[in-house]
Amino acid sequence: MFTPPFTFTPEQERLRQDVRELLRVQCREDLVRARRARPWRHPDLTYRRLGEHGWLAPDWPTEYGGLGLSIVESAIVAEEMALAGVPDSARVNTVDNAGSTLLVAGTDEQKARFLPAMAAAERLFVVLYSEPEAGSDLGGLATHAEREGDGWRLSGEKIWNVGANKAEYGICLARTGEGKSKYAGLSLFLVPLHVDGVRIGEIPGFNPEAFDHIVFDDVRLPADALVGAEGEAWQLVNEVLAVERTGVYFYGHAQRWLDLLTRFELPARAVSDVRGLQADLPAARLLTWHAVELLSRGEDAAAAAAGAKWWTSELTSRVAALVWSVREAFTGREQVVARRPAAADRVDGLPTDDVELTTALSEAPGLTVAGGTSEMMLATVSAALFDEALEVA
Ligand SMILES: Cc1cc2nc3c(=O)[nH]c(=O)nc-3n(C[C@H](O)[C@H](O)[C@H](O)COP(=O)(O)OP(=O)(O)OC[C@H]3O[C@@H](n4cnc5c(N)ncnc54)[C@H](O)[C@@H]3O)c2cc1C
Structure with missing residues (x-):
């Protein structure tokens, strides 16, 4: 096998072997059955096992369900997940995107409430960025949130995310104001998916996991749904996406x-x-x-x-x-x-x-x-x- 320009430590190699053993031996049947289902079913057992070991978020602090390791260890587990054929959208969406966003910019209360459950695969999230008229040009999105009392009111629609029926929350990018450029005035919100005002539909496509189409119709959000500073989400979104990329x-x-x-x-x-x-x-x-x-x-x-x-x-x-x-x-x-x-x-x-x-x-x-x-x-x-x-x- 190819050796990267830096060498892995013996501990990192041991981690790789342990993850490999779990996925390819203990979780093999769960993974094959999940992939045979159309659309794919979520491999609950595999995710639970990864969560039990702290391997869904190895680089998160232990108080939030991680192992306090580095991003290198996290990437080792991710590589082994892909090599073993684990459908990875749940980890990419819940841990790599939504979870990392909370870790970087969430309040202590948000972190304590959500991160341990995300790292244990007990709470799944979806990432709600793309819209019918805004994908590559995300700064042109139309979903917007307005202040109402001490909370927010959210309206708009999101597409192309996967797993909304299984997920509890979405991390949603919405416009909350205007600025010098279209990338200013964007904010991130934690949005519960199974409440009044949220409609989830399916878009058939080439993807083995069905795509979602989600409509927000004046959804009332509490003040603590906001993640990070109001109007300053753009840099955060890009910083976090670098992990997936x-x-x-x-x-x-x-x-x-x-x-x-x-x-x-x-x-x-x-x-x-x-x-x-x-x-x-x-x-x-x-x-x-x-x-x-x-x-x-x-x-x-x-x-x-x-x-x-x-x-x-x-x-x-x-x-x-x-x-x-x-x-x-x-x-x-x-x-x-x-x-x-x-x-x-x-x-x-x-x-x-x-x-x-x-x-x-x-x-x-x-x-x-x-x-x-x-x-x-x-x-x-x-x-x-x-x-x-x-x-x-
Ligand atoms: C499997 C899968 C999973 C996804 N999961 C999620 C998810 O969880 N959450 C989410 O929010 N979104 C998700 N997406 C959506 C994805 O992020 C968008 O599809 C992507 O950003 C492209 O946007 P678009 O589909 O609107 O295409 P467009 O932006 O309309 O692009 C159409 C074509 O034009 C090209 N193009 C556009 N602008 C330029 C430019 N300036 N220069 C050169 N070429 C350009 C593009 O490269 C593309 O070929 C997912 C998509 C897929 C396929």
């Missing part, structure tokens, strides 16, 4: 799907494509761990993370394209171009590889969009390079 999950998916593919007897042309992609994996991991390292040192990782997200998510698409080219093996057609090994891995009497690989086809396209599209990631990288060039000139 390091590409740890994306790299893990690419590696896992490619590993699964090599278990099949492939035609010669596909074998050479597999080798080409295997050669690209180390670059993906290098970019990913470079971004993690910058974050762990407290340095600005925005451009490094954007570059890592772009390369690793695009690599997952290239792996999925290869899966598609030999798909007859997984869709049970007669004209088989790849052959399943005789000793196929099975759960409940059925082979497991098919479900994993067909998942690659439905999941990969979304990875180049979720958390920021490839075009927007490249725009972030080029803006950073341009600034650097100006500084040198």
Whole structure:
């Protein structure tokens, strides 16, 4: 396996082995069954087990359900989750996004109330940023909150998040005022999802987990629903998104799907494509761990993370394209171009590889969009390079 430019400590390697053992041995059947369901069901058992060990939020302080470790350990667990095929949206949304936002900007009361339950997978959150007319251009969002008495009144609509029916709260970006730019005057709120005035619908799509469409119709929020300073959410949102954009999950998916593919007897042309992609994996991991390292040192990782997200998510698409080219093996057609090994891995009497690989086809396209599209990631990288060039000139 590829070694990043820095070495992991023996404790970190032990953590990796322990997480691997839990996910690949003890949670394997739960994970396969969750992935076989359409739409995916949440792998409750797996998340509970990860939570019991403090592995959903290893870098959070122990008083909030973490282990007081660093972001490197957190990324190690995230990498192992992706390599073992854990549907990661619950961790990305609840811990990496909503939880990290509370950790950075929440009040002591908000942290004590929510973080331990998030780290134990007892409370799930969704991230409510995108809207029908505002995705890449998030500063143009229309959802707004107005002060009412000592609280707030929220109206608007959000789309493309996943898991709202299972989640208790959403962390919602809304306009609370105007400023010099469209990024000023935005605020974050903790919004309960199952109260009067909140309507949750589903959007069918290519994603294996159904997308939500949520409408807020004059929802009354208490004063302590506000997270961080009023009107100053933009920087916080971007700071927190850098964790998702390091590409740890994306790299893990690419590696896992490619590993699964090599278990099949492939035609010669596909074998050479597999080798080409295997050669690209180390670059993906290098970019990913470079971004993690910058974050762990407290340095600005925005451009490094954007570059890592772009390369690793695009690599997952290239792996999925290869899966598609030999798909007859997984869709049970007669004209088989790849052959399943005789000793196929099975759960409940059925082979497991098919479900994993067909998942690659439905999941990969979304990875180049979720958390920021490839075009927007490249725009972030080029803006950073341009600034650097100006500084040198
Ligand atoms: C699997 C998945 C999970 C998601 N989960 C969440 C979630 O939990 N919460 C949430 O809030 N959102 C979520 N999203 C939404 C995601 O963040 C948005 O889809 C994404 O930001 C793009 O926004 P959009 O769909 O409105 O596309 P648009 O912004 O309309 O973009 C359309 C196309 O135009 C390109 N484009 C747009 N602007 C520019 C520009 N300035 N320069 C160059 N090209 C440009 C884009 O790259 C893209 O190709 C999820 C999406 C997916 C696929």
